[in-house]
Amino acid sequence: MENKGVMILAEVTDGKLAPITRELLGVGRKLANDLGEELSVIIAGSGAVNTAAKVAAGVTDKVYAADTPPLKDYSNEAYVEVLEKVCKSTHPRIVLMGHTTIGRDLAPRAAFRLGTAAVTDCIALDIDDMNKQLLMTKPVYGGNALAIFTMETFPQIATIRVKSMTMQAVESTGKGEIINIAAELDPAAIKTTVLKKVVMEDEGVKLEDAAIIVTGGRGIGGPEGFKQLEELAKLLNGTVGASRPACDNGWVKDTMQIGLTGKIVSPDVYVAVAVSGTTQHMAGCSGARNIIAINKDPEANIFTEARFGVVGDWKKVLPGFEAEVKKLMGK
Numbered sequence: 001m002e003n004k005g006v007m008i009l010a011e012v013t014d015g016k017l018a019p020i021t022r023e024l025l026g027v028g029r030k031l032a033n034d035l036g037e038e039l040s041v042i043i044a045g046s047g048a049v050n051t052a053a054k055v056a057a058g059v060t061d062k063v064y065a066a067d068t069p070p071l072k073d074y075s076n077e078a079y080v081e082v083l084e085k086v087c088k089s090t091h092p093r094i095v096l097m098g099h100t101t102i103g104r105d106l107a108p109r110a111a112f113r114l115g116t117a118a119v120t121d122c123i124a125l126d127i128d129d130m131n132k133q134l135l136m137t138k139p140v141y142g143g144n145a146l147a148i149f150t151m152e153t154f155p156q157i158a159t160i161r162v163k164s165m166t167m168q169a170v171e172s173t174g175k176g177e178i179i180n181i182a183a184e185l186d187p188a189a190i191k192t193t194v195l196k197k198v199v200m201e202d203e204g205v206k207l208e209d210a211a212i213i214v215t216g217g218r219g220i221g222g223p224e225g226f227k228q229l230e231e232l233a234k235l236l237n238g239t240v241g242a243s244r245p246a247c248d249n250g251w252v253k254d255t256m257q258i259g260l261t262g263k264i265v266s267p268d269v270y271v272a273v274a275v276s277g278t279t280q281h282m283a284g285c286s287g288a289r290n291i292i293a294i295n296k297d298p299e300a301n302i303f304t305e306a307r308f309g310v311v312g313d314w315k316k317v318l319p320g321f322e323a324e325v326k327k328l329m330g331k
């Protein structure tokens, strides 16, 4: 049977479609239009599925909704069952997920189950006009190069980096059909149980959502210096990030780490203060639209990545920078 259509795995937070799902709906619609095929969504969960399904139905052609208690909390075993069932009965050409905790975990396993492959952490997707293959672009070598992948097996599965694609207004179809899936999950197949959820207390803007990030590196020298970065971030209505050594030294929380083994961010402005700009760090921030670097070493790699740079001791540069920002913002 020929594989057709673009399918999105939705993520639901507090009963609403998560921002990454709205991003995927935009890119999914574009791909579906390019192919002249349908856009559909899978929503799995317990209780909160209905409301989200109705919203998704307004902007897609079909919504596959699986609503059952074993899907209340995300578990790889349960979600992969649902995804496999829907894909085996509907034969989508493309399956898109966010490059989130869920997508990173689920995509490879789903690909194995369906006898296909997955390309993770994509920042651009296109359709090859010649053969309708999905072209998936992702950063490689710590963000120093971009590679374009495709695959000949179906469905073509891709996870998409959060905020890598401009949020597009999704046209209303007003005709999306909601198809309820009887998930019939075998409890014995679900080997993990969520015992407790600990909500991370984020103060202010979340790193992943921030339009402006002020990041400190090892050269900040200690927790005191980070207080100054916080002041600047607050002024800019942004948030503070850190390189790995700053986290490993216990100057700031581990959850603030940006990079290969930390968070991947794509802000409009990324102010890197006393950060050398190693490939492992840049892997987390190469998607920033503008990088401003402050570093005392003119040879620091961060200057090859930055749009604007100041060579100097951050302790001397930052007060003047902050004063200028205040002036420009009329504060």
Ligand SMILES: Cc1cc2nc3c(=O)[nH]c(=O)nc-3n(C[C@H](O)[C@H](O)[C@H](O)COP(=O)(O)OP(=O)(O)OC[C@H]3O[C@@H](n4cnc5c(N)ncnc54)[C@H](O)[C@@H]3O)c2cc1C
Pocket: 216, 217, 218, 219, 220, 242, 243, 244, 245, 246, 257, 258, 259, 260, 261, 262, 263, 273, 274, 275, 276, 277, 278, 280, 281, 284, 294, 295, 296, 297, 300, 312, 313, 314, 315
């Ligand atoms: C598998 C693996 C995964 C990793 N994952 C990550 C990751 O996710 N994120 C990450 O950040 N790192 C990661 N690392 C570590 C990475 O290799 C680097 O060690 C780290 O990024 C360096 O952080 P830094 O730039 O803060 O420190 P450094 O490289 O030590 O740079 C400090 C910079 O501060 C400047 N400086 C010092 N004093 C001042 C001053 N007074 N004023 C101005 N500038 C000053 C120096 O010139 C220097 O450029 C990983 C490493 C490995 C092996």
